[in-house]
Amino acid sequence: MRRPIATIIAGFLLVVSLSGFTLIESFFAPNADLWEKWQADDPSSTVKVDHAVWDKFLKTYVSTDPAGLNRVAYGTVSDGDLKALHGYLAALRGVTVASLNRNEQLAFWINLYNALTVRLVIEFYPVKSIQDIDIGAGLFGSGPWNEKLIRLNGEMITLNDIEHRILRPIWKDPRIHYAVNCAAVGCPNLATTAYTGGTVDAMLRRAAHVFVNSPRGVRLTDDGLVVSKIYTWFSEDFGGSETVILDHLARHANSTTEVKIMQSLDIDAYEYDWALNDAKP
DSSP states (O other), X not given: OOOOHHHHHHHHHHHHHSTTOOHHHHHHSOOOOOOGGGGOOOTXXXXXXXXXXXXXXXXXXXXXXXXXXXXXXXXXXOHHHHHHHHHHHHHHHTOOGGGSOHHHHHHHHHXXXXXXXXXXXXXXXXXXXXXXXXXXXXXXGOSSTTSOOEEETTEEEOHHIIIIIIIHHHHOOGGGGGTSOOSBTTSOOOOSSOOOTTTHHHHHHHXXXXXXXXXXXXXXXXXXXXXXXXXXXXTTTTTSSHXXXXXXXXXXXXXXXXXXXXXXXXXXXXXXXXXXXXXXX
């Protein structure tokens, strides 16, 4: 969808006013644009979606390296486990999302996003980066994020739909960016267990803490504070200004990281590594 001229001008003025932001990248990152169909929920619902297959897959193929990065052994996935992953996604297609309560929905969408991403990488493996899977227009026109990957409740859905038209606008929780994984080294970790309605809040809190306190999230250099580009791509979700973003980081920081943040008046630079989060033999 093309942005109206007034929106373009307003967005341009906003990102210019945010000191230190990467102007072009923050401007072209997807908006949180609500897809109203998916707003409905059932607060009284006790229905629980079964994510056991995905949980087993994660425990089998995701491991943490010495730097704290969760890597996926894409190249070693067995035929049986790949078939099970396809079966899990087929089962999710049969879920009536509106019949779930909000926590079950949140876990559902996060797991669906991550499982679809992992399946894509396995299908095109070996690749150096998910950006090389150029089957649709993603950030700056590369990657698979705008490709319709699954039919759910009568609608064909893309990864961008899940993240930017469902998760971000419905929950308005910046911690979502720590949960959805784009198979990149610079991305917050892919969880080693599946999200569930009962664990989703604690897992989001843990994911935020782990990323903020990792060098991929925040690090202090001789030149100043360097943080992940997710804080400029989605600056509006994290507060819209460097001051509020620093406050967000401090809330999730341990004492060591908080000292680094407090030593900095602003953010000096943003970085992101698009290399595949592959656990190579």
